[in-house]
Amino acid sequence: EKLNVGIVGATGMVGRNFLRIMEERNFPVKNLYLFASSKSNGKKIVFKKEEYKVEELTENSFDKPIDLLLFSAGGNISKKFAPIAKKKGITVVDNSSAWRMDREVPLVVPEVNPQDIEWHNGIIANPNCSTIQSVVPLKPLHEAFKIKRVIFSTYQAVSGSGVAGMEDLDNGLKYLDPKNYPHPIAFNCLPHIDEFTDNGYTKEEIKMIEETKKILNDQNIRITSTTVRVPVYFGHCVSANIEFENNFELENVYDILRNYKGIVVFDDIQKNNYPMPINVKGKDEVYVGRIRRDFSVKNGINIWIVADNTRKGAATNTIQIAELLINKNKI
Numbered sequence: 001e002k003l004n005v006g007i008v009g010a011t012g013m014v015g016r017n018f019l020r021i022m023e024e025r026n027f028p029v030k031n032l033y034l035f036a037s038s039k040s041n042g043k044k045i046v047f048k049k050e051e052y053k054v055e056e057l058t059e060n061s062f063d064k065p066i067d068l069l070l071f072s073a074g075g076n077i078s079k080k081f082a083p084i085a086k087k088k089g090i091t092v093v094d095n096s097s098a099w100r101m102d103r104e105v106p107l108v109v110p111e112v113n114p115q116d117i118e119w120h121n122g123i124i125a126n127p128n129c130s131t132i133q134s135v136v137p138l139k140p141l142h143e144a145f146k147i148k149r150v151i152f153s154t155y156q157a158v159s160g161s162g163v164a165g166m167e168d169l170d171n172g173l174k175y176l177d178p179k180n181y182p183h184p185i186a187f188n189c190l191p192h193i194d195e196f197t198d199n200g201y202t203k204e205e206i207k208m209i210e211e212t213k214k215i216l217n218d219q220n221i222r223i224t225s226t227t228v229r230v231p232v233y234f235g236h237c238v239s240a241n242i243e244f245e246n247n248f249e250l251e252n253v254y255d256i257l258r259n260y261k262g263i264v265v266f267d268d269i270q271k272n273n274y275p276m277p278i279n280v281k282g283k284d285e286v287y288v289g290r291i292r293r294d295f296s297v298k299n300g301i302n303i304w305i306v307a308d309n310t311r312k313g314a315a316t317n318t319i320q321i322a323e324l325l326i327n328k329n330k331i
């Protein structure tokens with residue numbers, strides 16, 4: 001039956017995509033509640049031809065019949081308000097990084113580890129965008145050939161950093177976000193996404209490493225990553241160098257990826273066909289190409305993975321988790 005759904009961060013890029021994708025997928029919404037910061041209070045947003053007013057998020061916001069809350073309002077808001085919702089028996093799907101590595105919280109990509117939904121305790125975390133698109137092709141290859149090590153190099157669109165990044169790309173060599181990024185993004189590449197930590201890695205790089213192991217449920221996979229912001233509006237690209245325990249035929253790799261849910265293999269170098277951000281905007285599939293053996297090791301391949309970071313990388317995956325919760329009667 002239909003659900004009472006709330007969106008926290010309703011006016012942000014991902015929040016608006018939640019609504020767009022719920023409309024597209026005819027998600028069963030009975031009542032809809034929109035929450036955002038005080039500056040958005042009173043704003044009107046249309047959903048399924050009805051107008052809804054945005055309310056300021058407060059501790060009492062959830063004192064109404066809500067079944068499901070979708071969060072995309074940053075880690076601090078999730079840390080503070082997800083437990084309030086959980087206490088009221090509301091199921092939360094959180095797009096921020098706040099809860100992803102919490103042992104009580106499943107981190108889910110429906111094509112990869114749907115079974116983890118079974119043990120949620122009220123909060124389910126949506127993985128980081130570049131992680132989501134990477135684990136989709138990694139999962140069937142791990143099952144077939146057992147992954148030993150992965151080297152991720154990412155090329156991430158500015159929409160991943162929110163509206164500020166987009167505006168700065170609009171305005172040329174302005175600063176992406178002086179608070180966090182000390183350099184302009186236009187005509188530039190920044191090997192700096194999220195904050196640096198004391199081991200020289202950024203939080204984004206650590207997300208890719210740790211989230212991938214949690215989602216694939218295998219702490220033995222050795223992973224490293226370099227995540228880079230590039231002057232592109234939509235569409236994250238990931239180069240994955242993968243070393244397997246077992247040997248493989250390249251044709252097998254193509255077959256496995258071609259037949260896996262949620263993947264489009266777009267790979268014909270004779271025709272200059274390979275995935276690019278301009279191919280994936282507005283789409284929910286993960287595009288894979290440039291599939292080729294890594295001749296520098298015994299059992300290695302390189303693959304190139306592209307997806308719309310605001311959809312499959314964020315909002316669509318969240319809605320797919322919500323659909324899974326309904327199908328498994330876990331809301």
Ligand code: 2RA
Nearest residue numbers: 128129130156160161
């Ligand atoms: C980024 N993955 O691209 C991070 C958060 N969306 O900025």
